[in-house]
Amino acid sequence: MTNGKPRVLATRHFPPDVEARLAANFDVQLNPEDRLYDGAALAKASAGFDAIMCAAGDALNAGTIAALPASIRMIATFSVGYEHVDVAAATKRNIVVSNTPDVLTDATADITLLCLLGAARRAHEGAAMLRTHNWVGWTPTQLMGTHVTGKRLGILGMGRIGQATADRARAFRMQIHYSNRSRLAPDLEKGAVFHANPDDMLPHCDFLSINAPMTPATAKWVNAERIAKLPKGAIVVNTARGGVVDDEALIAALKSGHLASAGLDVFDGEPRIHQGYYGLENAFLLPHMGSATVETRNAMGFKALDNLEAFLLRGQSPPDLVKVS
Numbered sequence: 001m002t003n004g005k006p007r008v009l010a011t012r013h014f015p016p017d018v019e020a021r022l023a024a025n026f027d028v029q030l031n032p033e034d035r036l037y038d039g040a041a042l043a044k045a046s047a048g049f050d051a052i053m054c055a056a057g058d059a060l061n062a063g064t065i066a067a068l069p070a071s072i073r074m075i076a077t078f079s080v081g082y083e084h085v086d087v088a089a090a091t092k093r094n095i096v097v098s099n100t101p102d103v104l105t106d107a108t109a110d111i112t113l114l115c116l117l118g119a120a121r122r123a124h125e126g127a128a129m130l131r132t133h134n135w136v137g138w139t140p141t142q143l144m145g146t147h148v149t150g151k152r153l154g155i156l157g158m159g160r161i162g163q164a165t166a167d168r169a170r171a172f173r174m175q176i177h178y179s180n181r182s183r184l185a186p187d188l189e190k191g192a193v194f195h196a197n198p199d200d201m202l203p204h205c206d207f208l209s210i211n212a213p214m215t216p217a218t219a220k221w222v223n224a225e226r227i228a229k230l231p232k233g234a235i236v237v238n239t240a241r242g243g244v245v246d247d248e249a250l251i252a253a254l255k256s257g258h259l260a261s262a263g264l265d266v267f268d269g270e271p272r273i274h275q276g277y278y279g280l281e282n283a284f285l286l287p288h289m290g291s292a293t294v295e296t297r298n299a300m301g302f303k304a305l306d307n308l309e310a311f312l313l314r315g316q317s318p319p320d321l322v323k324v325s
């Protein structure tokens, strides 16, 4: 604590309005060049700070948390996903962890539909054809894709983002199937078909959307065996976490034609994604843009700040406390 203000280390360059409020309420060290800290550098840089405001991709694993100075009392992540923070290791050290749920639901569901439509309607091929001056003009058989209206959409993970995705897909008169740890109440389910066992849902998916968090249970869940259960010509969409997909298996199915296409916003090991994706014409790829709107990124930052302020300024539990699951 200096000048009566708790000290916060910002690991990334955050939106200007977020950094302005951070600087007004805390003694903050910003990262204007947005240098990515590795675990050792992050632990070293944290000396003398009360809290870390971090983001997806920061290495707050057990090793980094063990090396953090005793002064660190809180880790506030600017993200809803928190697989980059070892919450159990933090809790053991009495370090409180918070995240930013709710505020990125709509933006991420929008990107899910963009990926779904982009994959179904061959948007990558069309855009590339035009920009490389290879468009010869409209032809009756050019870039014929997959019809979306009325098709079956299976959603793995029917939390906030899964439900918002379903709401959007209903506007395309898609029939919603879903699998989730627990069945939703009828007013939230809105007629969607629940599959207690997610494997049972796969044969019913013309489209499969991954909206589940990355956990040991979902790691590489979309594997060769499960892809084989999808109907031929199905389309896989992932806007959750890349680690939920076995890249080798997905790429093989996109090459063999078992899957018509994929729409992906997230990748295992991003930004160093599996090389096999680059040459695939039937993959519509985005660089983890799900929450990238000005409104959403500000809302995420303000949420991270609400959490930091509750804990560090008012001695309260952060509203979005992450507990060990």
Ligand code: DGY
Pocket (backbone or CB within 6 Å): 056, 078, 079, 080, 081, 082, 104, 288, 289, 290, 291, 292
């Ligand atoms: C999150 O908040 O988990 C997102 O993936 C970042 O956009």
